[in-house]
Amino acid sequence: MRLLNRLNQFQRLWQPSAGETQQVTVAELAARCFCSERHVRTLLNQLQEAGWLNWHAQSGRGKRGTLAFLVTPESVRSGMMEQVLHKGQHQNALELAQIAPEQLRQLLQPFLGGQWQNDTPTLRIPYYRPLEPLQPGFLAGRAEQHLAGQIFAGLTRFASSNTAPQPDIAHHWHVCEDGLSWDFFIRSTLHWHNGEPVETAQLQQRLIMLLTLPAMRRLFISVKSIELAHSHCIRFVLHTPDYWLAHRLASYCSRLAHPEDTQLGCGPFRISSFKETLVRIESFDSYHLSHPLLKAVEYWITPQLFDTELGTSCRHPVQIAIGQQNELVHLRPVGNSISLGFCYLAIKQHGNLTPEQARYLLQIIQQQQLIASLPVDESLITPSREMIPGWKLPEWPMSRAVVLPARLTLVYHLPVELHVMAQQLKKHLADLGCELRLVFHNAKNWTQCTALAEADLIMGDRLIGEAPVYTLEQWLRSDELWPAVLSERQYAHLQATLDGVQIHPDEHTRNSGMQEVFHALMRDAIVSPLFNYRYQISAPPGVNGIELNAWGWFDFTQAWLPPPTMA
Template sequence: MRLLNRLNQFQRLWLPSSGAPQQVTIAELAERCFCSERHVRTLLRQASDAGWLSWQAQSGRGKRGSLTFHTTPDVLRNEMMELALSKGQQQNALELAQLAPVELRALLHPFLGGQWQNNTPTLRIPYYRPLDPLHPGFLVGRAEQHLAGQIYAGLTRFGRDSARPEGDIAHHWEVSQDGLHWQFYIRSTLHWHNGDPVETHQLKERLEMLLTQPGLRKLFACVAHIDQPHAQCLSFTLHRPDYWLPHRLASYCSVLAHPDDPLLGCGPFQLKIFEPELVRLESHHRYHLGHPLLQAIEFWITPQLFEQDLGTSCRHPVQIAVGQAEELSQLRLVSNSISLGFCYLTFRQSPRLSKAQALRVIALIHQSGLLQSLPVDENLITPSEALLPGWAIPLEGDNDTPLPPHLTLHYHLPVELHTMAEQLKQALAKQGCELTLCFHNAKSWDDYPDLDQADFMMGDRLIGEMPEYTLEQWLRCDPLWPAVLSESRFAMLINTLDAAQAQSEEAERVNALKHIFTLLMEEGMLTPLFNYQYQISAPPGVNGIHLNARGWFDFTRAWLPPSTR
């Protein structure tokens, strides 16, 4: 990068005297800058023309000239970064910031939130952690799941104002009377982000690639094969009826990338930059549905700046603030809700822990005030009163069943479960039960080998656009459940899910799922602990922000009023 090279050279000139005037020869400066004498004269002339320094040469070879500095490398870097940011040159700004990342936060402040850059409406979101790669299939992070739905499209999608699937890549679909044959009719005006037309055979190829993944193979276990009966149609033939199929295809894990390039989609935003420090999305002008109102979305990822103060990026990962830390008092809460997702506790069927003992632990958690007194940030969590609205937690009355002398709890992120685990350990110690804690530093149980060593497990269950379907997906695909249930009981669970999915009426499928989860709670195998309080705050002028099921907002609906500057 030219700017970065010029800054590096200026810093080499400046450093030996820390900016004090120097008496130096051209040869010494050339050695300092690792270049020829001819080139260093060019550097001095350019820097002098820019007003960075003054060079007064002395006649005669080897004579010392006078070098006077009018700025410092830090000030110069800041000016270069501000210029790059104001011109929308994100990559230039990031490369300049590598020299001194400590100053990046202060420099970013004027450019955070909603900005018009070169007549382009841009929303910049400072974020507290690097984003994981957006590979096809299951993703564990809320931000990554949300981004997948903004960059890619699926055959179907969940409606903005309802939890029912509607057409996306497919404009509509039909199902046979027996529920075994589904035809999805593909739009004829689709384009990939690189401008190429979307071919139906590419969608078929990507779907077949998805079905080779173990997790998605479980999710689509009913699919026998996928065919292309004509140019604008995909046909699914099933082993058994599955009326969740449109929901499965609308889930973030089923969105479709180009078969030859997993980063290329046909959703409302195209991925332009995906680096550890910056993720940039730009609107897809040939998107087949309503075009985004913003031209660009940027995630500025500077975790080293937020270790002591998450205010600039988020007060907590579920409470996002699009703005500056020093101006949080001026930000307005634009949307908030209680998450339908929850942190949970599951109890593994084993001789070490009986049903009665598990139910006593559950009662202790929900009836002792433990959840209400957790020492976590105010207005962050809400103790669960139901698994989902209307799916009450069954609690028994008095239960004096003695607890085992030793139990083991395995748990993973989020960080609030550290606090929950310690509080539970103290509560069980008062009951004569020593609790051993084992922390899995991840967001899921994938590839975790020690589940069969746990007496109970604690984790976080994200909920998608249709909560009941998301819970069905959880039971089918999460490695947690084969560890919680015996082999025969898990096989019975899958058979029950298969019977439920064969019900053509959604209400019947939902009632069947409610019965399954109520039974799991009644038998002491599962209990929800707490829900999060999702919040998004933004500065004045950022409009159209409404929380979705994942605690984010639909980027296609956000907008900025025209700039008056």
């Protein structure tokens, strides 16, 4: 990039005197810029014409001239960034910002938030880590799960105002009387992000491909076949009735990519750039539902210093600031809530802990105020006394002093708050004569975690989507946690119980059945929520339509920016 090269050369001239006027020879300047004397003379003329410096040469070879600087490299860089951003050249802006990560965020501040650039309303969000590619099926990261819902569409979808599935790619659907056949009638005006019409056979193909993924196959265990009933109808034929089916299809993991390109969808936004330093999505003009008012959303990846032991994914920013984060006085909280999702502790059955010891351990955590005393920001988490609202923890009578095993193993994964919790628990159990061995799994879920086999205790993070009761059913169906925690007999019984719950057409009956399932899991000290997060989004004035959703994000299709004031 020519602009970046010129800026780098200017910075080389600037550095030796930190901007003070210099007495220097042309040969010395050429050495600094790693170029010939002829080229450095041309460079000096160009920079002088640009108004960056003044150069007064002295006659005679080897004579020292006077080099005076009129601007700083930082002001030049900022001006260049404003110029390329106004032209919509966002990648050039990131190339101009090639500096240390801890400096990058400060440099980007004036350009973050909501701005009209090149007649395009654009929202720029600073983010703390690179985003993982959006692959079909389950995704580990909360940001990736939310982003998948903006890029891809499903047969059904969840709306923020309703826990029941709503039409999406399917205009409507019909369930036969016995619940074994579901017909989804596909809209006739769908297009992929590359402009090609969506064929119903492509949707069928991607759905079949999804069901080859082990976790997705467990989720859709009742599906016998997926058929083309006619050119605009997909039929699900089931082994046994499953009245969660429309919910399963509305989950982000069931959103449909093109069968030949996993980055191509038909949702409200299309991927324009997906790089380690920048993710940019742009509104899709042929989207089949309400069109976004924003034309582009950008994630500017500005990593901060991190704990090398725990990896770069440990910041877990449940409090998102859109815009100039170091000038919080200009930001306003536009949404806050207690997350329905939670961090949890699970206790392996038929392992080193008896049921009585397991209950005693959970009592220690809940009654000794271990969570409330964690050395973390008090505005970030809040101790939990229920799985989801209304599903309260059992109130066991306080056990007599129970002797714990001499050694236990705790396996845990991200977020970083679980690392703090593990250290606190280790210290407390040591006072009770129990040595707690800690094993950290550097990921956001249990995929490919071999350490689960040796665990007595397991701590993790569970996100809850727009339909909380269904999301918990999905957790029991698909997560690799449960075969590791439960005995083979217990796991088979759990799945059979879920099969018995899903056959009820009435949602209230299904919800009551799921509440009984989780009450039993908590009563038997198999799993317990530990704490919830406090979600918050702050934005500068002028960024409108931002409302927290179940993921702690906001629907990009609802955000909008007022047009710039006419001169």
